[in-house]
Amino acid sequence: MKRKLFIFGTGNFAEMAHYLFTTDSGYEVAGFTVDAPYLERDSFKGLPVIAYEQFRSTADRGEVDLYVALGVAKINTLRAQKVAQVAADGFRLASFLSSHARVAPDLVVHPNTMIMDQANIHPQVQIGADTVIWSNTRIALKVRIGSHVWITSAVVGDSTTIGDYSFVGLNATVAPFVHVGSHNLIGAAAVILRDTKDYEIYRGPRSTASKVSSLRIRNIPLIR
Incomplete structure (x- = not known):
């Protein structure tokens, strides 16, 4: 039952x-x-x-x-x-650990933590309580993730630390051996190559609208 x-x-x-x-x-x-x-x-x-x-x-x-x-x-x-x-x-x-996630057997899943399908978590990773690991997130060897963290389909390099209460946005990348401070807000597609301080915000690149209307290219085949 x-x-x-x-x-x-x-x-x-x-x-x-x-x-x-x-x-x-x-x-x-x-x-x-x-x-x-x-x-x-x-x-x-x-x-x-x-x-x-x-x-x-x-x-x-x-x-x-x-x-x-x-x-x-x-x-x-x-x-x-x-x-x-x-x-x-x-x-x-x-807690929730998807049967479709690829997770090393040594991972301990703490209360109110959710690890979704297609997440890829390597050995010797530590994830704190009340943390959300969204689908298609890749977390490499020996990463330390604090409590109350949210990671959305991002890539986290090996031996990285992510502090409590931080948010890592869609398709962001955190390089190996980087320390991300607590309460960080890392936006979509941001690339973090160096240590960050607590309470910092990082924005990824933003696309801008082309001056050319899509009406001009709608009849051009994109695949030849």
């Missing part, structure tokens, strides 16, 4: 968590919960949505776990605060 799981949140990430836990885990997703001021519906994905204040007073800790599915708001601090509250309220926090 599968253990029951409630997901904290009803946003896009909560919807993704519902899909992953439903299709590729030993849990049965039984419902969702949010703080009472944000309770705007009584059901989501065909399951009940319960105010957390009610949920924590009635839920049996021995029968149900929680996964906090909040995004990167305030550079992951909002999710971290809720994770701390849920743990203090006596709930066990679930």
